[in-house]
Amino acid sequence: MRTIRPAWLVVATVVLGVAGWTAAELTSRASLPLPVLPFSSLATMGLIVVVCLILGFKVRHWRDGHRDRVLDPxxxxxxxxxAQACAYAGAVLLGWHLGILVDQLDTIPLRGDLGPxxxxxxxGGGGIVMMVVGLVVERFCKLPPEDTDAGSTPRPKREGRGEEEFA
Incomplete structure (x- = not known):
């Protein structure tokens, strides 16, 4: 499985930032409420982060040599x-809410209540935490390189498509 490319996280954040900004503009013009998740969704984001960290620490514990129990592959x-889903979800949430925040910056002096x-x-901060935890747990799942003998050389690669030649 490939590791996450940070450039893709940035692309997802920027694309969803533009989408969030556009959605906030359209809902403001239509006198609709902002398309923002409720504050209680931070609890769900936190639960996902905690589960991801617990599972990641189990994998890291096994990877670091504490192999008293078998780790199911x-x-x-x-x-x-x-971990990868957590990182991408964090990028999406960060981008969406960052776009809405940019749209709302000019209304801050006019607001009496800064709650929203x-x-x-x-x-947006929860999205950052999800991205960081996803990237860290992904690193926990990476196996260290195998130790090889200094005198041994790798076998040469055979030509062909896996068929053996018989003499």
């Missing part, structure tokens, strides 16, 4: 997928 692979602005900023 499927659990390790699922932990890696969860703090809500948007908190959800």
């Amino acid at each position: 499927l659990v390790a692979a699922r932990t890696l997928v969860l 602005i703090w809500n948007i900023a908190a959800l």
Whole structure:
């Protein structure tokens, strides 16, 4: 499985930032409420982060040599997928709420209540936390390179498509 490319996280954040800004503009013109997640969604984001960290620490513990129990390879692979999904979801949430926040910056002096602005900023911060945890747990799942003998050389690669030649 490939590792996450940070450039893709940046692309997702920028694309969703533009989409969030556009959605905020359209909803403002239509006198609709902002398309923002409720503050309670931070609890769900936090739960995802905690589960990802717990599973990641189990994989890291096994990887670092504490192999008193067998680690199911499927659990390790699922932990890696969860970490990558967490990072991408964080990029999406950060971009969306950052776009809305940029749209709302010019209304801050006119607002009496800054609650929605703090809500948007908190959800963007939760997206940053999800991205960081996803990248860290992904690193936990990476195996160190194998030790090889200094005198041994790798076997040459055979030509052909896997068919053996018989003499």
